Amino acid sequence: MQKILIAVGSARKPKLNAVTAAAESFATWLSAEAYCEVVGVEVDSGVSHTPSTREELMRGARQRAEALLELNQREQRGWNFFVGLEGGLDVVPQAADGSLSLVSGPCSAPRVFLESWAYVSDGHAGHFGCSGAVELPESLAHEVLEQGTELAEAIDKFAGAAGIRDGQGAWGVLSRNLISRQESFRLALIAAFAPFYNEKMYRSASAVALR
Secondary structure, eight states: EEEEEEEEOOHHHHHHHHHHHHHHHHHHOOOTEEEEEEEEEOOSSSSSSSOHHHHHHHHHHHHHHHHHHHHHHHOOOOEEEEEEEEEEEEEEEETTSSBBOOOSEEEEEEEEEEEEEEEESSSSSSEEEEEEEEEOOOHHHHHHHHOOOOHHHHHHHTOOOOOOGGGGHHHHOOOOOOOHHHHHHHHHHHHHHHHTTTHHHHHHHHHHHOO
């Protein structure tokens, strides 16, 4: 039976469990006789501890995957896929009238969303996936964005608990555990892996676009 090695740029349990759960759902579409093995390796994202823009989230996820690819090329680890996962905030400006707008003018507090992003590469091509988003309470957003508190520390403080990042995460706190941190990353991974396990559809779509 073929083994597919998936390297993940983190050793945190929710991230590794998310990759394992996602891979179980599409492994046979990657190869009919395949099973996936997940390897966690701590690498630097190259972004802040709590990314505050979608661009920074995507860059952090991609740079984690690229760091794994460089390590594999240097040490010949035999990995097949390289996964970067990044969680953080997407800040959307809000006009004084409550409408979401990027134009200048009177503004009120922005809408701030928690997102989980994934980037997956096979060493030749790479693709992004996102979990969706959940809005942060204004006070929590202020603590992170204005006071500079890391989200993991801030959510512990607001929830009156410790080590939330390694369990339900901010996602679980905000959604009453209907969506955990692990689940948010699982969804992002399924989306990011789609061009690999659904290659025929993506190839067909590309062919139609070129006609």
